Amino acid sequence: MPHVFLEYTANLTDFDADKALLRINHALVASGQFGAEFDIKSRATKLEAFRVGTGAGERGFVHVKLALLSGRSAQIKTQLSESLLAGLKDLGDWPAGVEVQLSVEVVDLDRESYAKVTF
Amino acid sequence: MPHVFLEYTANLTDFDADKALLRINHALVASGQFGAEFDIKSRATKLEAFRVGTGAGERGFVHVKLALLSGRSAQIKTQLSESLLAGLKDLGDWPAGVEVQLSVEVVDLDRESYAKVTF
Amino acid sequence: MPHVFLEYTANLTDFDADKALLRINHALVASGQFGAEFDIKSRATKLEAFRVGTGAGERGFVHVKLALLSGRSAQIKTQLSESLLAGLKDLGDWPAGVEVQLSVEVVDLDRESYAKVTF
Numbered sequence: 433m434p435h436v437f438l439e440y441t442a443n444l445t446d447f448d449a450d451k452a453l454l455r456i457n458h459a460l461v462a463s464g465q466f467g468a469e470f471d472i473k474s475r476a477t478k479l480e481a482f483r484v485g486t487g488a489g490e491r492g493f494v495h496v497k498l499a500l501l502s503g504r505s506a507q508i509k510t511q512l513s514e515s516l517l518a519g520l521k522d523l524g525d526w527p528a529g530v531e532v533q534l535s536v537e538v539v540d541l542d543r544e545s546y547a548k549v550t551f
Numbered sequence: 552m553p554h555v556f557l558e559y560t561a562n563l564t565d566f567d568a569d570k571a572l573l574r575i576n577h578a579l580v581a582s583g584q585f586g587a588e589f590d591i592k593s594r595a596t597k598l599e600a601f602r603v604g605t606g607a608g609e610r611g612f613v614h615v616k617l618a619l620l621s622g623r624s625a626q627i628k629t630q631l632s633e634s635l636l637a638g639l640k641d642l643g644d645w646p647a648g649v650e651v652q653l654s655v656e657v658v659d660l661d662r663e664s665y666a667k668v669t670f
Numbered sequence: 671m672p673h674v675f676l677e678y679t680a681n682l683t684d685f686d687a688d689k690a691l692l693r694i695n696h697a698l699v700a701s702g703q704f705g706a707e708f709d710i711k712s713r714a715t716k717l718e719a720f721r722v723g724t725g726a727g728e729r730g731f732v733h734v735k736l737a738l739l740s741g742r743s744a745q746i747k748t749q750l751s752e753s754l755l756a757g758l759k760d761l762g763d764w765p766a767g768v769e770v771q772l773s774v775e776v777v778d779l780d781r782e783s784y785a786k787v788t789f
Contacts, residue, residue: 449719454724457723458724461723468723469724469725470722471723473722473731473733473771475677477719481572481595482572482592482593483572483573483594484591484593485587485589486576486588487588491589493592495554495592510664512664513666531670532670533667534669535665536665536667537660537665544744544747545748545750545751546751546775547748547755547774548772549755551764558713600688600714601712602691602692602712603710603712604708604710605695606708614673625783628780629782632785636786636787650788650789651788652708653786653788654671654673654784654786654787656783657783657784
């Protein structure tokens with residue numbers, strides 16, 4: 433905890449997933465919400481098969497799901513999602529001619545049944 | 552919002568993911584539940600490593616997760632999942648000799664912390 | 671139902687995803703919580719793009735999400751997650767020099783809107 437799941441569509445050809453993950457992890461550390469930097473587990477997936485809506489025109493998106501152990505306030509969750517969204521916007525180089533949507537959701541991990549071990 | 556996550560096992564060799572996504576998006580637009588067609592962000596993943604149960608015999612599945620901003624009624628969610636399931640059934644050509652399961656789940660996106668930008 | 675989503679980082683080079691899924695499915699059958707073995711639908715994804723924390727040093731992880739139709743008690747969910755975590759630990763051969771985190775979460779599938787067909 434936390435877990436970060438980043439997805440981006442394959443038509444965002446200049447998207448640097450490694451850079452995005454590192455930036456997200458730094459933003460989460462900087463939030464002061466998490467005890468140890470090594471707890472942050474993030475992954476990125478390039479989406480080869482996707483469809484935005486039903487219209488013509490090229491469209492793409494980046495979506496981040498941030499999963500946190502339950503118990504944080506709505507305010508903190510909103511701050512975290514806004515912070516991650518701002519970080520995504522900064523990544524820039526979106527291809528010309530592609531309508532790009534960036535979104536961030538926050539989801540609770542059920543604290544009681546979450547199990548973890550490190551070794 | 553909404554987000555659609557479709558997964559299908561690699562042994563469903565005739566499954567047309569692009570067609571499935573387009574059909575799903577059209578069904579969601581037709582539901583009248585969403586403001587703009589371009590808000591619907593759908594992706595499909597082919598599962599190369601999977602296991603259904605513990606028995607012998609070839610088995611596969613298609614699973615769709617529909618994620619909606621929180622606040623919709625149970626009735627509307629059920630109508631949406633039934634509609635998407637019906638659309639999957641229509642896709643047909645399931646391979647002979649493979650037991651196929653199709654399933655649809657609906658999950659809430661936490662409205663308060665959901666953040667989005669388009670550009 | 672249930673659905674199992676296993677992810678593992680690509681630097682866990684000896685991780686046997688097929689073996690892990692089969693072991694998970696057997697553990698779920700043995701739990702007595704599920705009506706039929708063929709209901710258990712599990713998949714594994716190798717994560718090529720990932721980042722654990724912000725520090726140096728090689729790190730990896732395995733994460734399992736178990737999705738169950740809603741209604742089970744917190745105690746049963748905890749028993750299931752502990753059982754799956756124990757199974758992951760037994761898989762062993764973690765590479766020398768990689769700090770490995772194993773985690774299991776349990777999530778509810780909304781029972782009312784879950785739709786399924788088998789054929």
